[in-house]
Amino acid sequence: MDYTQLAPDYIRAIAPYQPGKPISELERELGITDIVKLASNENPLGASPKAIAAARDALGEIGLYPDGNGFALKDALVKRYGVAINQIVLGNGSNDLLELAARAFLAAGDTAVYSDHAFAVYPLATQAVGATGISVAAQDFGHDLNAMRIAAVDNEAKLIFIANPNNPTGTFLSGDALHGFLTKLPQHILVVLDEAYNEYLPEACRYDSVSWLAEFPNLLISRTFSKAYGLASLRVGYALGHPQVVDMLNRVRQPFNVNSMALAAATAALQDADFVQQTFELNQRGMQQLTEGLAALGLSFIPSCGNFVSFHIKDAGHVYRRLLELGVIVRPISNYAMPDYLRVSIGLESQNQKFLSALQQILGETA
Numbered sequence: 001m002d003y004t005q006l007a008p009d010y011i012r013a014i015a016p017y018q019p020g021k022p023i024s025e026l027e028r029e030l031g032i033t034d035i036v037k038l039a040s041n042e043n044p045l046g047a048s049p050k051a052i053a054a055a056r057d058a059l060g061e062i063g064l065y066p067d068g069n070g071f072a073l074k075d076a077l078v079k080r081y082g083v084a085i086n087q088i089v090l091g092n093g094s095n096d097l098l099e100l101a102a103r104a105f106l107a108a109g110d111t112a113v114y115s116d117h118a119f120a121v122y123p124l125a126t127q128a129v130g131a132t133g134i135s136v137a138a139q140d141f142g143h144d145l146n147a148m149r150i151a152a153v154d155n156e157a158k159l160i161f162i163a164n165p166n167n168p169t170g171t172f173l174s175g176d177a178l179h180g181f182l183t184k185l186p187q188h189i190l191v192v193l194d195e196a197y198n199e200y201l202p203e204a205c206r207y208d209s210v211s212w213l214a215e216f217p218n219l220l221i222s223r224t225f226s227k228a229y230g231l232a233s234l235r236v237g238y239a240l241g242h243p244q245v246v247d248m249l250n251r252v253r254q255p256f257n258v259n260s261m262a263l264a265a266a267t268a269a270l271q272d273a274d275f276v277q278q279t280f281e282l283n284q285r286g287m288q289q290l291t292e293g294l295a296a297l298g299l300s301f302i303p304s305c306g307n308f309v310s311f312h313i314k315d316a317g318h319v320y321r322r323l324l325e326l327g328v329i330v331r332p333i334s335n336y337a338m339p340d341y342l343r344v345s346i347g348l349e350s351q352n353q354k355f356l357s358a359l360q361q362i363l364g365e366t367a
Contacts, residue, residue: 001102002075002229008139010108010127010128010130012103013116013120013127014127015126015249015335017121017124018335019040019042020037020039020040020325020329020331021037021329022037022142023035023037024181025330026324026327026329027044027077029119030324030325031122032285032325032327033327034283034314034327034349035327035328035329036327036328036329036347036351036355037329037345038328038330038344038345038346038347038351038352038355038356039207039219039329039330039331039344039345040232040331040345041197041227041278041306041307041308041345042097042226042227042230042232042345043227043228043229043232043307044282044286044347044348044351045230045232045275045278045279045282046230046273046347047229047231047265047269048229048230048269048272048275049275050268050269050271050275051229051230051266051268052161052265052266052274053268053270054263054267054268055234055261055262055264055265056263057264058261058263058264061260062260062324063188065256066257066263066280067260067263068255068262069204070090070258070263072085072134072237072264072267073084073090073238073258073263073266073270074088074090074310076216076267076270076271077238077240077270078268081210081240082176082210083213083240084243086243086246086247086362087213087240087241087242087243087246088239088240088246089238089239089241089246089249089250089253090236090237090238090258091222091236091239091253091257091258091262092235092236092254092257092258093224093235093236093237094194094222094223094224094228094237094239095121095357096198096235096237096253096257097222097237097239097249098099098119098121098122098125098161098192099121099125099128099224099269100223100239100249100252100253101125101159101165101190101192101220101239101249101332102125102126102128102129102131103125103129103252104248104251104252105159105190105238105248105251106126106129106131106158106159107129107130108129108130108131109129109130109131109132110131110132110157110159111125111131111134111152111155111156111157111158112131112132112133112134112157112158112159112160112161113133113134113136113148113151113152113155113157113159113161114126114133114134114136114148114159114160114162115135115136115138115142115143115144115148115162115163115166116134116135116137116138116337117136117138117141117142117166117169117188117336117337117338118138118143118161118162118163118166118167119161119163119166119167119194120166120335120336122149122161122163123135125236126159131150131158131359133331134151134155134157134190134361136148136151138169140171141166141171141302141310142166142169142171142172142173143162143163143164143166143171144183145162145173145177145178145180145181146181148160148162148181149181149185151281152185152189153185153186153189156191156192158188158189158263159189159190159191160185160189160190160191160192161192161194161197161328162178162191162192162194163179163194163196163239164193164194164195164198165197165200165201165305165306166235166306167196167197167306167308167333168308168310168333168338168343169304169310169338170302170303170305170306170308170310170335171282171303171304171305172201172205172301172302172305174205174207174351175206175208175209176207176208178193178206178209179207179351180211180213180215182212182218182219185218186218187217187218189218190218190219190220191216191218191219192220192222192282193209193219193220193221193222193340194222195222196222196223196226196227196237197223197227197228197305197306198223199227199228199229199276199279199280200227200228200280200283200305200306201305202284202305203271203344204354207303210240211223213240213241213242214271217242218242218245219241219242220239220242221239221240221241222237222238222239222240223237223238223239224236224237224238224241225228225237225262225265225266225269227307228276228279228280228292228307229266229270229275229276230263230297231233231265231268231269234256234261234262234265235259235262236258236262236263236265236266236342241265243332253264264362266359282348283307283346285349286307286347286348286349286352287307287309287346288306289307289349289353289356290344290346290355290356291303291350293352294309294311294356297356297359297360297363299311299312299313300312302341306354307345307346308344308345308346309343309344309346310333310338310341310342310343310344311341311342311343311344311348312340312341313340314339314340315366315367316334316339316341316342316351317332317334317339319342319359319362320332320342322358322362323355323359323362324366325354325359326358326361326362327354327358328358330342330343330344330345330354330355330356331344331345
C-alpha cells in the first residue's frame with residue numbers, strides 16, 4: 001500500500017523546507033575541517049553571555065514543564081513595547097507563529113497572498129492547511145504592495161504575509177510605505193508582518209510598527225530571537241497583535257511550545273542592549289566588506305537590509321558545490337525562482353574573507 005495516498009492532495013504536493021547544510025554534514029561528506037557556514041543567517045557572535053547564563057540556570061528545572069504562558073518573557077516584552085500581555089503570543093521560533101496564523105485563520109478554500117521571492121514558509125504554511133496561495137510578482141526583488149493589495153481584495157484573501165526586510169533578497173519597505181498600505185487595506189484582511197531581521201535595519205530605515213497596532217487591529221507583527229539575539233537553536237519568537245487575533249493563535253498553539261531554556265535565555269537576551277548593538281555594528285561592517293568584495297569581483301548583488309546578501313553569478317549550482325569543496329557553505333536559492341543567485345550570510349571578518357577568497361579562486365578557474 002502507498003501510505004502517502006492517505007494524506008490529502010495538498011499535503012502530498014508540499015515540497016519540504018530545505019534548511020542550510022550543517023557543518024557536521026559537510027564534514028562527513030567531504031572529510032574536511034575548518035568549515036565556514038554562511039548559509040543560515042545565524043549570528044556569528046553566538047548569543048549574549050547573559051542569555052547563555054540564564055539558559056544554564058534553567059537546566060536545573062529540566063524535569064519540569066515550562067511555563068506554558070511564558071509570563072516572564074511576556075512581562076519583559078510588555079515593558080519593552082508598552083503592549084498588553086494579552087497582545088503577545090510566543091512561538092517555537094517565528095516559523096511557528098507564521099504557521100499558527102495560517103492554522104488559525106485559513107481553511108480549505110481560503111486564500112493567502114505573498115510576494116514572489118519571499119520567505120518559503122509562507123506558501124508552505126498556506127498549503128499545509130489546504131488554502132490557496134497567490135504569489136504576486138516582485139518589484140525589484142521586493143514586495144509590490146499595491147499589486148498585493150489588489151490581489152488580496154480581488155481574490156477575497158483572508159491573510160497577507162509581508163517580510164520586512166525580506167528573506168532571501170534583503171529588500172526593504174519603508175515605514176511610510178507599509179503604513180500607507182495598511183491604511184488602504186480592508187480591515188477584514190489580516191496582515192502578518194514578519195520582522196525577523198528588524199534589529200539589523202540601519203538607523204535611518206527604522207520605524208515603529210508596534211505603535212500601529214492601536215490603529216490597525218488586522219496587523220500581526222512577528223519577530224524572533226534567532227537572528228540578532230543569537231538564539232537560533234533554542235527556537236523562540238513572539239508576535240504582537242490585537243487581543244482577539246492573539247487569542248485565536250493561542251487556541252491552536254501547542255501547550256508548551258517554548259521550552260524553559262528558551263524562555264529564560266530570551267528574557268535575558270532582551271535586556272542585553274549592548275550585545276544587540278555589537279551585533280548590529282559587526283553586521284554593518286560585514287555588509288560593507290562583502291558587498292565591496294563582490295563588486296571587486298565584478299558580481300552584482302541585491303542591496304540588503306538583513307544580515308545576508310544575495311548575489312548574481314553564472315552557473316550558481318556549480319559555484320555552490322565548489323564553495324562546499326573549499327569549506328564554505330552558502331545558500332542556493334533556486335527554490336525562490338532565483339536560479340542564478342546565491343545567498344551568503346554575514347559572518348566574522350575572517351569568515352567573510354574566506355568566502356571572498358574562495359569565490360575569487362572559483363571565478364579564476366572558470367575564466
